[in-house]
Amino acid sequence: MQSDLPKVLHRLAGVPLIGHALAAARxxxxxxxxxxxxxxxxxVASATAKLDPEAEIVRQTEQLGTGHAVRQTLPALEGFEGKVIVLYGDTPFIGQDTLAALSSHPADVVVLGFEAEDPGRYGRLVVTDRGLERIVEFKDADEATRRIALCNSGVMALDAALLRKLIVRIDNNNAAGEYYLTDLVELARAEGHRADVVTCDEEETLGINTRAELAQAESAFQTRARAEALENGVTLSDPETVWFALDTVIGRDAIIGQNVVFGPGVTVESGAEILPFSHLEGCHVSAGATVGPFARLRVGAELGSDVHVGNFVEIKNSVLDEGVKVGHLTYLGDASVGEHSNIGAGTITCNYDGVMKHRTQIGARAFIGSDTMLVAPVRVGAEAVTGSGSVITDDVEDGALALGRARQANKPGLGVRLMQALRARKEKR
Known part of the structure; x- marks a missing residue:
């Protein structure tokens, strides 16, 4: 990958590659x-803890092959009775149906295989009428074996007790000097256990090893996500320009405009509309709401039904109740806005004092005048009004009008004289 970042932490569809494997496992x-x-x-451990706090981390301090990696899990698997499935953090597209087929297969050892258009350097699966006989790594394969098109994905399912028994018998007597997990097949067969193969489409087994392959995987994911959205009743005005994350959820009859980007953790309910050039992450948009164009919803934004968030508006960690209107050029951070309130252009919740974040509370049917600065923590009551250009530092009671600006002073003729003086100064330079 030509990177200081571990391969499985490079992002695909908004989340690290390992997040796809974790989601498949779940x-x-x-x-x-x-x-x-x-x-x-x-x-990797830090990222995993954020993606799936219940996952247990074990360390492989030396990278001596897949068999060696799986062997590190033995203490964590002690006492477990059931089937173990081995997935790979750089193989993001293994499907739920495929995993279900692996987990339900009756064979003692089940390997996931695929028919490769170009088998290349994949390991080959040697299958007879007695099932899977062995897996041969490309480095160790003769010419006849290399002509086999059925390839090994690396994904495997087997009984935990059998895994514990056989994994310690794997040696590194091969061309790479590594401990191959694939050797479990021959070891199991030698003891009379049956091994077999479940197959899937080659696309599911795509592994990521280069930046180019990461880009190809992103393209493949987005193509599939767009097709699924259209099939599920979502309108995409220009599908090729809409980008989804792994967990994006959009209800039917929602309308998504051009050049909309969904980061992780977004839910858009049925009938909502996201207008062009908007960016959403970690947020929820209720039915009937409209967002954009050129809007940004950040983590913790909760939009109630029929809310309108207009152009160049940013919402972060804030709840907007039903019917709230935030038309344009506004930042609402760490705020709660009551139903049917109107937030004027240029409004800012001043939520950060340099050390701590503070909340702003706006009651139902309030009217916040344009260019109002709400210095949190502060509360504006229900049906209260703030005058345009106000700086609000104290709570405003229900129904009150708050004015927090300096008194205007007009100086007759001073405007003309000031401009004349400035122009004269400019000419002398």
Whole structure:
């Protein structure tokens, strides 16, 4: 990857690659998830804790192959009775149906295979009428074996007790000097256990090893996500310009304009509209709401039904109740806005004092005049009004008018004389 960042932490669809593997694993509702952190282990462990706090981390201090990696999980698997499925943090597209087929297959060892258009340097699966006989790594394969098109994805499912018994018998007597997980197949068969293959489309097994492959994977994900959105009744005005995250949820009859970007954690309910050039992350948009154009919803933004957030508006960690209107050029951070309130252009909640964040509370049906600065912590009551250009530092009671600006003074003729003096100064330079 030509990067200081561990490969599995490079982002695809808004989340690290390992997040895709974790999401796939969670689809099976497993008893436990164990992440083997090798290269860049501290960073991988930290990212995993944020993505899936319940996942257990084990360390592989030396990178000696897939068999060696799985062996590090033995203490965590002690006493577990059931099936173990081995996934890879750089293989993001394994589908839920494929994993279900692996977990339900009756064979003692089940390997996920695929028919490759260009088998290249993949390991080959040697299958007979007795099932999967062995997996041969490309480096160790003869010419006849290399002509086999059925390839190994690396994904495997097997009984936990059998794994504990056999994993310690794997050696590194091969061309790479590594401990191959794939050797489990021959070890199991030697003891009379059956091994078999579940197949999937090649696209599911795409592994990420370069920046170019990461870009190809992003393109593939976005193409699929756009098609699913259209199929589910979402209108995309220009599908090729809309970008989704792994967990984006959009209800039917929602309308998404051109050049809209969804970061992680976004839910848009049915009938909402996101206008062009808007960016959303970690937020919820209720039915009937409109957002944009050129709006930004940040983490913690909660928009009630029929809310309007207009152009060049930024919302962060704020709740806007039903019918609130925030037309343009406004920042609302750490705020609560009551139903049917109107927020004028240029309004800012001054929520940060340099050390702490503070909240602004605006009651129902309040009217916040243009260019109002709300210096938090502060409360504006229901049906209260603030005058344009006000700086509000004290609470405003229900129904009151708050004016917080300096008195205007007009100086007759001074404007003309001032401009004349400035022009004369400019001519002398």
């Amino acid at each position: 689809s099976l509702e497993p008893e436990q998830i164990i992440v083997v952190a090798g290269h860049g282990g501290d960073k």
